[in-house]
Amino acid sequence: MNEHLSRYKVEKYVEQLASQPIVKSFNPSAVCKKTNLPLKVVLSYLNSLVDQNKLVLRYEIRCLSGNSVVKKTDNYMEYLGKELYCYYCDDYISVTTGNIFPIYHFNPEYRKVVNENLTSSLKKKRKLHISELTGCY
Ligand SMILES: [Zn+2]
Numbered sequence: 031m032n033e034h035l036s037r038y039k040v041e042k043y044v045e046q047l048a049s050q051p052i053v054k055s056f057n058p059s060a061v062c063k064k065t066n067l068p069l070k071v072v073l074s075y076l077n078s079l080v081d082q083n084k085l086v087l088r089y090e091i092r093c094l095s096g097n098s099v100v101k102k103t104d105n106y107m108e109y110l111g112k113e114l115y116c117y118y119c120d121d122y123i124s125v126t127t128g129n130i131f132p133i134y135h136f137n138p139e140y141r142k143v144v145n146e147n148l149t150s151s152l153k154k155k156r157k158l159h160i161s162e163l164t165g166c167y
Pocket residue numbers: 093094095096098116117118119120123
């Protein structure tokens with residue numbers, strides 16, 4: 031698949047997620063699964079959505095033994111190489127690049143625009159439906 035189409039696929043899926051109020055954030059592996067694109071490609075597209083202020087990138091530091099989230103942060107560099115307490119294991123874990131996971135959140139304004147577009151495209155569909163009926167007279 032060409033680059034433009036893969037990018038489109040990722041952006042459409044992100045829009046779809048943004049239109050669902052129950053989805054607060056998502057991880058890149060969910061996008062890989064849905065689009066069948068490699069992680070490296072997905073990350074570069076998602077990061078360009080971050081540059082466009084559509085998404086906000088945050089990080090979860092997880093303890094791999096229980097897969098529990100020990101810390102959520104905007105700046106993982108602050109914790110890299112340090113130790114954090116895991117309540118689940120009742121022990122300290124050392125933070126390495128292996129237990130830092132990127133999590134993407136929606137910029138509320140982006141979400142608003144996605145929903146406005148969705149509503150107006152539904153309205154257009156409804157209008158089209160009515161005009162089709164009129165054509166039958
Ligand atoms: Zn733990």
